[in-house]
Amino acid sequence: MTNTLSLRAAVVSVLLFAVFVFAWHLAVQGTTQVADMDPEYAALMGKTATEGTSAMPGPLDVGAALWDHIRRPFYDNGPNDKGVGLQLAYSIARVLTGYFFAVLVAIPIGFLIGMSPLMSRALDPFIQVLKPISPLAWMPLALYTIRDSNQSAIFVIFICSLWPMLINTAFGVAQVRKEWLNVARTLEVGAFRRAFTVILPAAAPTIVTGMRISIGIAWLVIVAAEMLVGGTGIGYFVWNEWNNLSIVNVINAILLIGLVGMVLDQILARFGRMLTFPE
Amino acid sequence: MSDKFISLEGIAKRYPGPGGSTTTIFQDLWLSMDRGTFTCVIGHSGCGKTTVLNILAGLDTPSAGALIVDNQEAEGPSLDRAVIFQSHALLPWRTVMGNVAFAVSSKWRKWNTHQVREHAQTFIDLVGLSGSEHKRPSELSGGMKQRVGIARALAIQPKMMLMDEPFSALDALTRGTLQDEVRRICDETGQTTFMITHDVDEAIYLADRIVLMTNGPGAVLAEIVENPLPKDRQRNDIHKHPLFYAVRNHIVDFLITRSRTFVEQTPDYDPRNVAVVRPGFEPTVAVSADETAASARLAHG
Numbered sequence: 001m002t003n004t005l006s007l008r009a010a011v012v013s014v015l016l017f018a019v020f021v022f023a024w025h026l027a028v029q030g031t032t033q034v035a036d037m038d039p040e041y042a043a044l045m046g047k048t049a050t051e052g053t054s055a056m057p058g059p060l061d062v063g064a065a066l067w068d069h070i071r072r073p074f075y076d077n078g079p080n081d082k083g084v085g086l087q088l089a090y091s092i093a094r095v096l097t098g099y100f101f102a103v104l105v106a107i108p109i110g111f112l113i114g115m116s117p118l119m120s121r122a123l124d125p126f127i128q129v130l131k132p133i134s135p136l137a138w139m140p141l142a143l144y145t146i147r148d149s150n151q152s153a154i155f156v157i158f159i160c161s162l163w164p165m166l167i168n169t170a171f172g173v174a175q176v177r178k179e180w181l182n183v184a185r186t187l188e189v190g191a192f193r194r195a196f197t198v199i200l201p202a203a204a205p206t207i208v209t210g211m212r213i214s215i216g217i218a219w220l221v222i223v224a225a226e227m228l229v230g231g232t233g234i235g236y237f238v239w240n241e242w243n244n245l246s247i248v249n250v251i252n253a254i255l256l257i258g259l260v261g262m263v264l265d266q267i268l269a270r271f272g273r274m275l276t277f278p279e
Numbered sequence: 280m281s282d283k284f285i286s287l288e289g290i291a292k293r294y295p296g297p298g299g300s301t302t303t304i305f306q307d308l309w310l311s312m313d314r315g316t317f318t319c320v321i322g323h324s325g326c327g328k329t330t331v332l333n334i335l336a337g338l339d340t341p342s343a344g345a346l347i348v349d350n351q352e353a354e355g356p357s358l359d360r361a362v363i364f365q366s367h368a369l370l371p372w373r374t375v376m377g378n379v380a381f382a383v384s385s386k387w388r389k390w391n392t393h394q395v396r397e398h399a400q401t402f403i404d405l406v407g408l409s410g411s412e413h414k415r416p417s418e419l420s421g422g423m424k425q426r427v428g429i430a431r432a433l434a435i436q437p438k439m440m441l442m443d444e445p446f447s448a449l450d451a452l453t454r455g456t457l458q459d460e461v462r463r464i465c466d467e468t469g470q471t472t473f474m475i476t477h478d479v480d481e482a483i484y485l486a487d488r489i490v491l492m493t494n495g496p497g498a499v500l501a502e503i504v505e506n507p508l509p510k511d512r513q514r515n516d517i518h519k520h521p522l523f524y525a526v527r528n529h530i531v532d533f534l535i536t537r538s539r540t541f542v543e544q545t546p547d548y549d550p551r552n553v554a555v556v557r558p559g560f561e562p563t564v565a566v567s568a569d570e571t572a573a574s575a576r577l578a579h580g
Contacts, residue, residue: 177368179364179366179368180368180370182338182362182364182368183362183364183368183370185337185338185355185356186336186337186338186356186357186358186360186361186362187356187358187381187382187385187386187435188356188357188358188385189385193385197381198370201370201372202370202372204372275372277371277372277415277417278371278415278417279371279416279417
């Protein structure tokens with residue numbers, strides 16, 4: 001039953017994709033009217049005016065360019081001409097670094113907040129104020145204090161990944177069933193062992209949900225951050241190709257950003273399933 | 280015989296009520312238990328039975344009074360007093376073996392994995408769960424889960440077992456089997472046991488003494504019923520014993536009427552010398568509170 005359902009869903013997906021690509025292909029077919037103009041004037045005009053082709057690339061152009069990128073993902077011809085794989089690698093490295101530091105900070109502090117009602121109330125106003133700040137608003141301050149564009153981008157990832165993990169960890173820890181804690185108490189389990197053998201596994205599904213939200217936000221923010229700091233990364237690539245007026249590459253970059261984001265999300269979803277326990 | 284192991288001395292539990300008042304669940308409650316005895320508590324919901332058990336376990340602290348274990352005031356939970364929870368409270372991310380081993384390694388911290396598993400296995404076998412060691416709680420039936428709870432409590436070889444309605448969530452058949460096993464295990468290991476129940480028959484089958492509590496708030500420990508049935512009573516013919524209905528009726532009468540009226544009908548109630556009753560040994564079965572108290576005081580000397 002589920003097998004045939006997923007098979008049918010896959011067929012529908014493929015059909016929808018085919019319809020979309022075909023519609024796209026038709027939509028970018030050239031306009032027929034070509035104005036009769038002076039050759040000197042025509043030289044100043046784009047191909048839309050002179051040859052009647054659409055300014056928007058069609059699926060075939062994008063596909064060809066994508067194939068090109070896939071064949072040579074890691075070439076490096078200088079600052080403005082790097083393979084898209086290389087650019088993605090820069091972005092992923094920044095996201096993982098900032099994210100890693102966010103995990104190191106958010107989970108222990110989340111534990112503290114979840115376990116101590118005092119700290120929960122004391123830290124609450126700070127979290128409430130800091131959480132809604134757009135991570136990009138930190139960028140000037142980061143650039144000013146850190147004085148390194150790459151590290152500033154990592155800092156922005158750190159700050160945006162922090163909150164969902166922090167809040168989910170605190171919530172998960174605070175919601176651990178009283179009876180499980182009572183079991184640990186009657187067994188005279190020390191605080192340290194209790195944190196690792198009872199609270200952490202009990203809160204793990206909630207913590208991983210927070211981590212999954214965080215990696216999604218981090219991947220959203222890295223593109224914008226790299227557009228600002230420039231140099232390397234997929235966000236810079238998008239902006240650079242826009243400046244080159246290469247819409248084909250912009251579309252390809254959008255597609256690749258989506259695919260990488262999906263992979264990151266799926267990795268954490270799988271991780272979460274490993275830690276979830278049925279009751 | 281008077282080998283006192285644990286006692287509650289004048290404990291009370293009060294909660295702040297609305298408008299600055301305090302609600303007293305129970306107060307001035309005295310109860311002691313000898314080593315190797317099985318005590319059941321019966322009372323209506325809200326009389327504070329679970330609070331008494333939690334205080335015995337060290338999970339709750341009394342508003343007044345003290346818990347004395349082995350002639351010393353006890354504070355907080357201890358590995359000497361194992362709790363079997365009503366909701367079994369198994370850790371769902373651990374297997375049967377993992378749950379029992381967690382308790383074992385909490386008691387004997389220096390043991391290696393092999394020793395821990397071997398010890399845990401003994402108790403998994405004891406409760407009849409051999410072959411299910413690697414199942415998770417979600418794969419077990421209610422009765423099997425409670426068996427794991429019992430194995431976990433026994434595995435730390437406590438001096439006392441505290442059970443909070445351990446069988447109330449089980450079907451009648453499973454409940455019967457588990458009662459038999461608990462009785463067997465308690466006899467074999469000489470456990471001191473304190474159990475809360477709502478089931479009068481269960482109390483008569485398992486307990487040496489049945490403690491009756493009046494309705495809360497302001498509950499008191501009304502009397503202690505000494506079980507007159509022989510030690511070697513069997514589930515299948517316990518109801519044929521001539522004294523069975525004397526005990527049963529006495530308890531049921533208490534639950535229906537006297538749990539409400541006991542406090543006003545017993546003006547000379549002394550919480551430190553609670554009446555001890557042996558139903559069937561009094562001239563009449565349906566004794567009034569005064570007579571019971573009087574005869575018990577006589578019996579007491």
